Amino acid sequence: MAHDVMTRVPASAPADVGARSPRRRKGRHWTAWAFLAPVVVYLVAFYAYPLYRNLDLSLRHYTVRSFVQGDAPFSGLDNYRTVFADPTFGPALLHTLVFTFVSIAFQFAIGLALAVFFAQNFRLSATLRALFLVPWLLPLIVSASTWTWMLNSDSGIVNTALELIHVDPVNWLTSPDWALTSVIIANIWIGIPFNLVVLYSGLQAIPADVYEAAAIDGATGWQRFWRITFPLLRPVSAITLLLGLVYTLKVFDIIWIMTKGGPADASTTFATWSYRLSFGNLLPEFGPGAAVGNLLIIMALFFGLLYIRFQRRQA
Amino acid sequence: MTTLRLRVAAAFAITACLVAGCSSSSDSGDTGGEAGGTYTIWDPYPQFDGSSDWVKLLTRCGTDAGVTVERTGYDTTDLTSKALLAAQQGNSPDVLIVDNPVVSTLADAGVLTTTDELKVDTSAIEPNLLAAGQIGGEAYGIPIGANTLALYYNKAVLDKAGVDPAAIKDWAALTAALEKVKASGKKGITFSAIGTEEGSFQFLPWFWGSGANLTQLDSAQGIAALELWNGWVKSGYAPNSVLNNTQTTSWQEFATGDFAFSENGTWQLANAKKTGFEYGIIPIPSQAGGTAPAPTGGEFVTAPVQAETGRYAVTEKLIGCLTSADNAYTTDTTLSYIAATEAVQQKQVAANEELKVWVDAVKAAKGRTSDDLGTKYPKISQPMWTAFQTALSGSASPADALKTAQTTAAAATK
Numbered sequence: 153m154a155h156d157v158m159t160r161v162p163a164s165a166p167a168d169v170g171a172r173s174p175r176r177r178k179g180r181h182w183t184a185w186a187f188l189a190p191v192v193v194y195l196v197a198f199y200a201y202p203l204y205r206n207l208d209l210s211l212r213h214y215t216v217r218s219f220v221q222g223d224a225p226f227s228g229l230d231n232y233r234t235v236f237a238d239p240t241f242g243p244a245l246l247h248t249l250v251f252t253f254v255s256i257a258f259q260f261a262i263g264l265a266l267a268v269f270f271a272q273n274f275r276l277s278a279t280l281r282a283l284f285l286v287p288w289l290l291p292l293i294v295s296a297s298t299w300t301w302m303l304n305s306d307s308g309i310v311n312t313a314l315e316l317i318h319v320d321p322v323n324w325l326t327s328p329d330w331a332l333t334s335v336i337i338a339n340i341w342i343g344i345p346f347n348l349v350v351l352y353s354g355l356q357a358i359p360a361d362v363y364e365a366a367a368i369d370g371a372t373g374w375q376r377f378w379r380i381t382f383p384l385l386r387p388v389s390a391i392t393l394l395l396g397l398v399y400t401l402k403v404f405d406i407i408w409i410m411t412k413g414g415p416a417d418a419s420t421t422f423a424t425w426s427y428r429l430s431f432g433n434l435l436p437e438f439g440p441g442a443a444v445g446n447l448l449i450i451m452a453l454f455f456g457l458l459y460i461r462f463q464r465r466q467a
Numbered sequence: 468m469t470t471l472r473l474r475v476a477a478a479f480a481i482t483a484c485l486v487a488g489c490s491s492s493s494d495s496g497d498t499g500g501e502a503g504g505t506y507t508i509w510d511p512y513p514q515f516d517g518s519s520d521w522v523k524l525l526t527r528c529g530t531d532a533g534v535t536v537e538r539t540g541y542d543t544t545d546l547t548s549k550a551l552l553a554a555q556q557g558n559s560p561d562v563l564i565v566d567n568p569v570v571s572t573l574a575d576a577g578v579l580t581t582t583d584e585l586k587v588d589t590s591a592i593e594p595n596l597l598a599a600g601q602i603g604g605e606a607y608g609i610p611i612g613a614n615t616l617a618l619y620y621n622k623a624v625l626d627k628a629g630v631d632p633a634a635i636k637d638w639a640a641l642t643a644a645l646e647k648v649k650a651s652g653k654k655g656i657t658f659s660a661i662g663t664e665e666g667s668f669q670f671l672p673w674f675w676g677s678g679a680n681l682t683q684l685d686s687a688q689g690i691a692a693l694e695l696w697n698g699w700v701k702s703g704y705a706p707n708s709v710l711n712n713t714q715t716t717s718w719q720e721f722a723t724g725d726f727a728f729s730e731n732g733t734w735q736l737a738n739a740k741k742t743g744f745e746y747g748i749i750p751i752p753s754q755a756g757g758t759a760p761a762p763t764g765g766e767f768v769t770a771p772v773q774a775e776t777g778r779y780a781v782t783e784k785l786i787g788c789l790t791s792a793d794n795a796y797t798t799d800t801t802l803s804y805i806a807a808t809e810a811v812q813q814k815q816v817a818a819n820e821e822l823k824v825w826v827d828a829v830k831a832a833k834g835r836t837s838d839d840l841g842t843k844y845p846k847i848s849q850p851m852w853t854a855f856q857t858a859l860s861g862s863a864s865p866a867d868a869l870k871t872a873q874t875t876a877a878a879a880t881k
Contacts, residue, residue: 216576216842220554239875305707307720326710328862414662415710415860416853431548434568434664435845 203449209442219438231439235447238440240417240425247332248421248451251339251407252400258340259396260389263347268381270348271355281352288345296409299338300325303410325411328418335407335419342406343399347392354388355381387466394459398452422448505535506781507560509550511543511766512802520801528788532781547572550771554578559771561782562789564611567834568664570600570767571841574607580770582606585783587770591808599834600767602841608767609790612804614733615832616672616761617824622745624653624727632749637756638676638695641728645704648727655704657720658730659712660696662856667848668762668835669714669730670696670855672751675833676759681840681847684854684876685869691754693865697858710859732764733825734803748824750831760833765804805829846879 210231218224235241270281287295302309303324311321324334358381366376404423407413413420413428420428422444430441508525515521522538529536539560541549547569553559559578573579582589582605589597589606600608620632628651630644645655659669673695674681679688699705709717714731721729722742730751739746753759768789770782788794792811799806799815805825806812812826836844850872858868 216551216572220551220576220578222555300711304711307708323707323860326707326860328860411711412662414856416662416857416862418860418862432663433845433849434547435572435842436548436551 206442206445206449209438210440210446212439214438216436219436224439227439231443234440235443240420243417244420244422244425244444247419248401248423250332251336251403251421252397254336255339255343255400255403256393256396259343259347260393262340263344263392264351264385264389266344266348267351267355268377270352281348284348285345287342288349292342292405293409295342296338296406299334299341299406300410303334326415328415331411331415331419335410338410339400339403339406343396346399347396350392350395351385351388354385354392357388358384387463390459390462394455397455401448401452401455422451504533505537506532506562506778506785508536508538508562508564508785509546509560510538510540510564511546511566512564513540513542515540515801520797524789524794524797528785528794531788532784534781534785536785550578551576554771557774559773561770561773561778562785563769563771564766565608565769567599567610567763567765567767568836568844570608570769571602571836571844573769573771574600574602574605575842578771579607580772580779582609585770585779585786587783587786591810593807593809593830595830595833595837596763596765596807598837599763600769601837602839608769609786610763610807611766611768611790612795612799612802612806613763613765613829613832614804615763615825615828616669616730616732616751617828618656618749618751619721619729619731619735619739620747620749621721621724621727622747624648624651624724627651628653628727630727632747635749635752637752638754641752642695642698642704645699645727646702649702649704654706654726656699656728656730657706657712657717657726658696658709659714659717660709660855660859661711661713662852664845664848664852665713666852666855668764670851671835672730672759672761674851675761676751676753678754681838681844681851683873684847684851685866685873688754689869690866693855693858693869695754696855697865700859710856733805736803736821748821750824750828758827758831760831761828762835763829763832843880847876850875850879 211226211228212218212224213227213230214224266284270277303311305311305321305323305326308324310324314321322330324330362380362384363376366380371379402423403421404427407419407421407424408427411419413424426441426444426448429437429444506529510521512521525536525538543566546563546565550559550563550565550569550573554573554576563573563579565573570579587609589609592609596610596613597606600606600610625632625644625648628644628647630647632644635641635644648655660666670692673692674689677688677692677695679686679692683689696705700707700709706720708720712720717729718731718735718738720726721731722738724742724744750758751761768786770779770786773779773782789798790807792808792814795806795808795811796814798804799811805822806815812829815822816826835848836842840847853875854865854868854872857863857871858865862868863871
C-alpha cells in the first residue's frame, strides 16, 4: 500500500542573499541545484517519464508489431474514441464511481466510529485496536483469496451461515447483481484500518481541555462529537478522504482476484478494464489500455485539485 | 502563485504515483547472448532448477553443439511481454520456448524466424499440433509436446449412480449420466467458465464438438454448445461456482470426491493419483458421438530473429537436440505432456498404458490459432468468454449472448 509515500517537493531555499558578491551567489546557485538534483532526477525518472510514456502510448496506434519495431503511427485521440465508444465504458465508469464512493463512505464512517470508540482508552483497547489492523497487514492476495473462498456459492462459509438462518444462498461472486457488492464489501473491510489509524491519530491532537470546557458547559456526548470532534478533525478527515479516494479509484488486485471483473462486465472498473486491455488477453491492446489508465489519472488529479482548493479555503 | 503551481505539481505527482503504482518503465538490461559461445534460452518452466532433468538436458544440448547455454525460466504469463520487450530492445534470446497460442502473436510482431529459414526438420511432427504455430503456410516453431483436455471421473460416484463411463459417447449420454448422478445425491460435473482465456480453453471442446466454427460464434451449433453448459448449471448438474473457477479451483472441487466428472488437463494426472479415490479418464464426447476436438496446450520451441544470422546454425542444432526423439521423451515425461511425434507417442503408451486416452485426445485436438486464425483468435476468444459468462450468470439467453459476441468479434477481426 502506498498511503505513506506522501512526499512534497521541498521548496527551494529562499534566495535572499542581498549584499553578497555575484560570484558567491553563483556558487550558491550551483550548490542549490546540486541539492535539488537527486529529487529532480527521481521525479523525472519515476514520475514524469512513465507518465509521458503512458500518454504517448495512448496517442499512438500500437500493434504487437509496431510495439517491437517502435514505429507506431500517431493516431491522435483515436484510442480515447475507441474507449468511449466501447460498450464496456458506461458500466465501467458507473462501477468505478459506485465502488469508490460507497467504499469510502463506509470506510470513513466505520473508521471514524471506531477511532472515537478507541479514543476512550479502556482496558484492552490497545489490543483490540491492534486486531483491527489485521486486514491492513495481510497481503492483498491472501485477504482477497480468503474472501473468494468465504463467498463461494456452493461451499462458502457465508452461504452456509445464511442456510442456518434459513435465508436462500446468494451467488455472491457469480451473479451480475451481487458481484460488485461483494468486492465492495471486501474492499471496505480492507480499508477500515487505514481510516481508523489516521483518524485516531487526528483525535490525539485535539486538546483535552476543549472537551473539559464543553463538559462543564453541560454538552452531551453527541454534541461534543458534532461540535468539537468533527470540526476539529476536518483537516485530517480531508486528507484521509483524499488518500482513500485516490487509493480506491485504482483498486485492482481485490477485484481481479475475486471476480476478474466478471461475470461478463458486472464488476469491471477502469482499473481492471485497463489491465485487461493491456495484459489480460493473448493480444495486448496497449493504446486503449493506456487511454483508460490516463482517464483514471485525470479522475485522481481532479480530486487532488479539489483537496488543494479546500486546503486554501481553510487557510 | 509559485506555491500554488508547486502544489499542483506535487498533487499531480502524488496522485499519478498512487494511480500508476509508481511503476518504473522497462529495464534496458545488458545484451545477453552477444558473448561468443554463449547461447541464451528462455522457457516458461520456472519450477525446474539446475538439478532438474530439463535444465541438465539444456546444458547437454549446449555442450553437444559446442557452446555454453544460459537458461532463464520465466512465469508463463510474464514470458510474452518479456519476449516482446526483449525484441524491442534487440536482445532476444536465441531459443524461446513459449505457449502455443502466443507463437502467432510473436510471429505477427516479426519476432520469430520460420522453421524454413532455420532449416529445422518438422516432417515428423503431427500436423494438427504443428498447425497452431503456422501462419500463411509458414511454421514458426516446433511443439515440444502437447497437453489437452479430457473428462476425469470418480469411479465410486459413477458406480453409486449406476453409470457406465465407457457408454458415454455423446452429449445426450453425458447429460443423462449427470442426471443420474444428481439423483443419487452427488454432484455432476465441474469445469472452468471463468472470464479469461482459461475459460475459452475449457469451452472449446464443446464448441468444436458441436461442429461450430470460431469464425461464426452464433451458429446453431455454437448456441447448442452454450445451451449444453447453461442447461447443466440451471439444472444443478454443474455448480454455479464454475463461473469463477480456474482449472485449479475446479480440480480442487473434484478432489473433494463429491463430483462425478471434471473437465481437466493432462497436467492433473500426478494430482489425480493423490486424491485417494479411484478415477478414470474418458475423452470429451462430441454432440453427435465420438471424441470432440479439444484445444491443444503446450509450448513451442521457437527461434527469435537475431541481428547476427550466423547464430542460426547453432540454434538449429540446439532445437534439433531438444526435439529429437529420445530427448522429447524425457522432456514430455518430466512435463507430463504427450509427445508431438507418432513414434514418441507410441513409446509413451508402451511405458504407461494410462496415457492411451490422452494420446487419442491429442490426436483429435486442434490448436486455438489453427485454421489460419492466428492473431484473430484472441479477438474472438474474448467475446466468446464474455458470452458464456453472460449466459451462465443469467443476464442473457445463450442465443442472444452469442449474437452479441459475434457482432463484437466480427468488428474486431474485420
